[in-house]
Amino acid sequence: MKKLFFILAMVAFGAAAATAQVVQTPVMGKTGIRLYDKRVPRTEIILPQVKGYNIYKGDFHVHTIYSDGEVTPRERMREAWYDGLDVIAITDHLEIRTYEKFMLKALQPYSKDGKPFVYANAGAGNKKDKKAPMLSNLNAGYEEALSYIEKEEIPILAIRGTEIWRRPNIVGEYNALFLKDINAICHEDLFESFRRVKEQGGIIIHNHPGWRRPTMDKSEEQVRIYGEGWVDGIEVANGTTLYPKMVDRCVDEKLFISASTDVHRPSSQVWSRDCGIFRTMTFILAKECTEKAIKEALLKRRTIGYSANNLIGEEVWLKEFINEAVDCKVIAVNEKKGHRGFQLTNTCSIPFILRRGKLVYVLNPFQSLHINISRDKNTGEFYKPEFTVDNMWTVGDKHPKIHIAIDK
């Protein structure tokens, strides 16, 4: 027995000694890469500085499960980071809360009297009772997003906003941004809601002006809404739908240009970052990425719309943008053949489609092209490196003709 005990003791000791030698491997993905959520690489969209301003990338129109979107506010914040944005506004509908009924169904057993909660969509979204009381806290989505980015230290600027919509559709849809309290602007009278946005110092964007309408001309209601001076900006792109004709209205009525995703599903389902197209966004020319500086830039109309590698805006900003983004050098002067050779280098993440007569050049991000440009046979002068930029849109539904500065 003693002998058996001794053997058992030796086996136990041996096992303990062997255990002590086991190296504790940290938990990793199979590839050996740590798969931390927060550290999924961000897409960096490199843009030039223009006239001393940085260009910040903003999406001022997204939805979450707090209205009819399909992801949470915190997921919208993570996406914004992955997608390369600097600023985002969650703009859940003031009047539509698709998932409320599902949640109330789930909560039914917890009601005090055992009866189901009543689904009470706020304001005019409720077909049955337009004066139905507002039972939701409409700031909840923004507050969830804000506390999440603070806790996770995600450097994204989140703007408090909402989307306003009333029947009939010809009234249009509008985003109100930089609000203090979304609950306080909820009112059955649309115009009263607008007044309250302005009282809070909010700004208003006319969304997708061609949405479910045969024309973009102003409806009767829109004549009033614009006439009151409530509109500050227009979406010239919503998702991949462009409204370049709206640049004219922006210029005429001194409104800023905006472009946004209006994304309802996860952004990765709509925008694949591997195909060279970023999500639709507004480029904002500002000194810093603070609420004050971004708002100031919008109101001073220093913006360019971006959608599927198209840039939409006022010519002044488009000209500055491409001139800062593209380096143009003379690399040869060939007197015999009568041309100058240029090297054009694109230093930003956006491609440029340059047209000279019948020739089209695609100047991809971070690539150089050699282009020969001849001289005017009458004057003997060399032509300038001037191109119509086919993926830029400006006033008159036109592509601007832009002279690229040489050796700047």
Ligand SMILES: [Zn+2]
């Ligand atoms: Zn929307």
